[in-house]
Amino acid sequence: MYGMLLESIQHFVQLKYGEDLWLDILEKAGAKHTVFNTRQIYPDDLMTKLAAELAVHTCETVDSVMQYFGKCFVRFFSNLGYGYTIKATGRYFCDFLQSVDNIHMHMRFTYPKMLSPSMYLTHVDPHGVVLVYRSTRKGFTHYFMGQLFQIAEELYETTLDIRVLESSNNIPGTRSVMVKFRIDFDNRKYMLKHSNMKTPVGRELPPVSCKVLLRLFPFGVVMNKDMCILGVGEKLFHAWGNSTSILEKHVTEIFKLRRPKGISFTSGNIMNLHSVMFELELIRSTKSSDVKQTEVQTSSKLDRQGSQGARNILLKGQMRYIDDIKAIIFLCSPLINSLDELLSMGIYLNDLNPHGLGRELVLAGWHHCGRLEMMFEKAEQRSEELEQSYDLLDRWKNKSDELLYSMIPQSVADRLRAGASPLSTCESFESISVLFCELCDFNYSTIEGAMDIVSSMNAVYSCFDSLMDKFNVYKVETVGRVYMAASGAPDRTDSHAINIADVSLQLISQVRSMILSSGIDIQIRIGIHSGPAVAGVVGIKVPRYCFFGDTVNTASRMQTTSQPGKIHISAETKALLPENRYAIESRGPVLVKVRKYYTNILLLKMMNVRLIK
Numbered sequence: 001m002y003g004m005l006l007e008s009i010q011h012f013v014q015l016k017y018g019e020d021l022w023l024d025i026l027e028k029a030g031a032k033h034t035v036f037n038t039r040q041i042y043p044d045d046l047m048t049k050l051a052a053e054l055a056v057h058t059c060e061t062v063d064s065v066m067q068y069f070g071k072c073f074v075r076f077f078s079n080l081g082y083g084y085t086i087k088a089t090g091r092y093f094c095d096f097l098q099s100v101d102n103i104h105m106h107m108r109f110t111y112p113k114m115l116s117p118s119m120y121l122t123h124v125d126p127h128g129v130v131l132v133y134r135s136t137r138k139g140f141t142h143y144f145m146g147q148l149f150q151i152a153e154e155l156y157e158t159t160l161d162i163r164v165l166e167s168s169n170n171i172p173g174t175r176s177v178m179v180k181f182r183i184d185f186d187n188r189k190y191m192l193k194h195s196n197m198k199t200p201v202g203r204e205l206p207p208v209s210c211k212v213l214l215r216l217f218p219f220g221v222v223m224n225k226d227m228c229i230l231g232v233g234e235k236l237f238h239a240w241g242n243s244t245s246i247l248e249k250h251v252t253e254i255f256k257l258r259r260p261k262g263i264s265f266t267s268g269n270i271m272n273l274h275s276v277m278f279e280l281e282l283i284r285s286t287k288s289s290d291v292k293q294t295e296v297q298t299s300s301k302l303d304r305q306g307s308q309g310a311r312n313i314l315l316k317g318q319m320r321y322i323d324d325i326k327a328i329i330f331l332c333s334p335l336i337n338s339l340d341e342l343l344s345m346g347i348y349l350n351d352l353n354p355h356g357l358g359r360e361l362v363l364a365g366w367h368h369c370g371r372l373e374m375m376f377e378k379a380e381q382r383s384e385e386l387e388q389s390y391d392l393l394d395r396w397k398n399k400s401d402e403l404l405y406s407m408i409p410q411s412v413a414d415r416l417r418a419g420a421s422p423l424s425t426c427e428s429f430e431s432i433s434v435l436f437c438e439l440c441d442f443n444y445s446t447i448e449g450a451m452d453i454v455s456s457m458n459a460v461y462s463c464f465d466s467l468m469d470k471f472n473v474y475k476v477e478t479v480g481r482v483y484m485a486a487s488g489a490p491d492r493t494d495s496h497a498i499n500i501a502d503v504s505l506q507l508i509s510q511v512r513s514m515i516l517s518s519g520i521d522i523q524i525r526i527g528i529h530s531g532p533a534v535a536g537v538v539g540i541k542v543p544r545y546c547f548f549g550d551t552v553n554t555a556s557r558m559q560t561t562s563q564p565g566k567i568h569i570s571a572e573t574k575a576l577l578p579e580n581r582y583a584i585e586s587r588g589p590v591l592v593k594v595r596k597y598y599t600n601i602l603l604l605k606m607m608n609v610r611l612i613k
Contacts, residue, residue, distance in 0.1 A: 008073040067146035094124060124194075162182070252265055255282060463514065470503075525564050
């Protein structure tokens with residue numbers, strides 16, 4: 001389907017439900033695009049997937065959502081001016097229903113790859129009509145109903161009552177969907193106009209000769225009730241080829257019925273569908289070498305422009321039963337998009353109906369073709385540039401998110417993005433665990449030695465960073481040779497002491513592995529303390545998520561009084577660790593300087609911890 005159908009959905013869903021919901025259903029529907037181009041082709045099932053996801057959010061049925069999508073499309077193209085085209089088809093709503101196929105045929109010049117459905121009326125009365133809808137797409141029945149509701153209400157000020165009389169999703173021998181509707185509405189004015197048109201003119205007119213009709217319509221066809229060809233126009237006879245007789249053959253041997261879709265080519269159906277536009281494809285004779293050579297030269301260009309093929313000719317017109325000759329006549333003209341197609345079909349401008357506008361349309365299309373192609377190319381180029389800009393925007397957005405989350409926890413950053421003030425991020429936590437890790441035994445006296453130390457610190461810190469998320473630990477900052485981390489804030493958890501203990505053991509293990517593998521001569525000493533703290537975003541130019549309180553100070557003292565290769569914990573942290581999981585050794589009394597309300601020297605009982613395994 002063309003992108004204009006999806007554009008209409010995007011516009012009105014965003015208008016009614018908001019952009020966040022639209023982006024959410026796009027993601028869940030598996031859409032690869034967030035912006036749709038009017039003339040780009042997209043998968044047919046994308047709309048039904050979007051309807052299913054929107055139905056989940058709105059607690060409605062998929063059918064009602066598809067009907068809403070159909071109404072959105074009518075409102076959307078009315079804003080683009082296509083509503084005037086529909087209104088111009090006829091004075092009454094029934095006129096529009098009889099002209100829908102003609103509208104689709106005209107739109108095919110603008111949208112050459114459009115797979116439009118086929119619609120025709122089988123019964124008309126003062127209270128409504130019976131309409132047959134055929135399409136190659138499944139799941140669009142209620143979408144079509146929504147379009148009818150909106151067109152009748154918006155353009156014809158008419159209310160409809162639509163019922164499904166018959167439905168078939170798998171027609172034998174085809175991939176089509178057929179639905180027969182009964183559409184009830186006030187159709188009395190149309191019926192009155194139709195009855196007035198049947199009023200006699202006052203005197204009998206002499207019959208018109210078939211030869212005259214076939215001269216007026218040089219591509220016309222006359223058939224009897226058995227659908228055998230009685231006569232054809234001169235130009236059609238030349239287009240078929242003089243080598244094989246076209247007369248007395250069954251019509252299906254010469255033509256393929258393109259529209260209306262899904263009906264059998266019988267006289268009964270043709271008489272019932274006299275107001276429907278027919279489209280037949282002439283199966284050309286292959287013995288015309290000059291035509292075949294022209295086809296080979298232009299086939300690639302025709303395929304690119306959406307042509308129906310270089311060998312066969314499409315004829316569009318109406319089928320009429322003439323009682324005077326007891327025969328059916330197909331009054332038609334070739335369906336031609338450009339001069340290239342005209343030559344490839346082996347016909348010329350003077351072959352077209354002289355009384356119609358076929359010649360003028362072909363020439364006008366040729367004059368404007370170059371300009372339109374240039375405009376389309378520019379539009380496609382701008383569309384591609386827009387797509388690239390959106391991709392680049394997404395990549396830079398991801399990079400900015402990574403940078404932001406490296407300074408501020410994601411949960412806090414999302415609150416700030418939602419409009420919360422930085423002061424509101426300041427919270428008090430009853431119990432968290434704080435880890436300080438220092439890289440020690442560094443000796444350097446030259447610039448080269450300092451560069452080696454920086455390189456080693458970068459390798460160690462990168463390894464540490466990769467471990468934090470695995471143990472639900474937040475890296476606070478690095479200051480020189482000291483690495484600080486915390487658990488229990490900003491995401492509260494009761495196992496913060498276990499998380500810190502596990503990650504600290506992994507830090508010791510990773511450093512030992514790096515010493516063995518790369519020969520880096522680095523030792524670390526770790527200090528851990530648990531207790532209450534306050535945390536929040538501090539700063540404007542380079543905001544950071546910082547921790548405050550005695551717990552942070554004490555954890556720092558644990559690190560400064562620790563020994564290389566050891567993990568120094570306080571009694572508060574030991575009390576939060578489960579028994580029989582870690583081997584904890586008492587270190588005895590240690591003098592630790594702790595600043596509480598004033599500087600004091602406290603005597604704490606400290607421990608070194610190691611894993612039992």
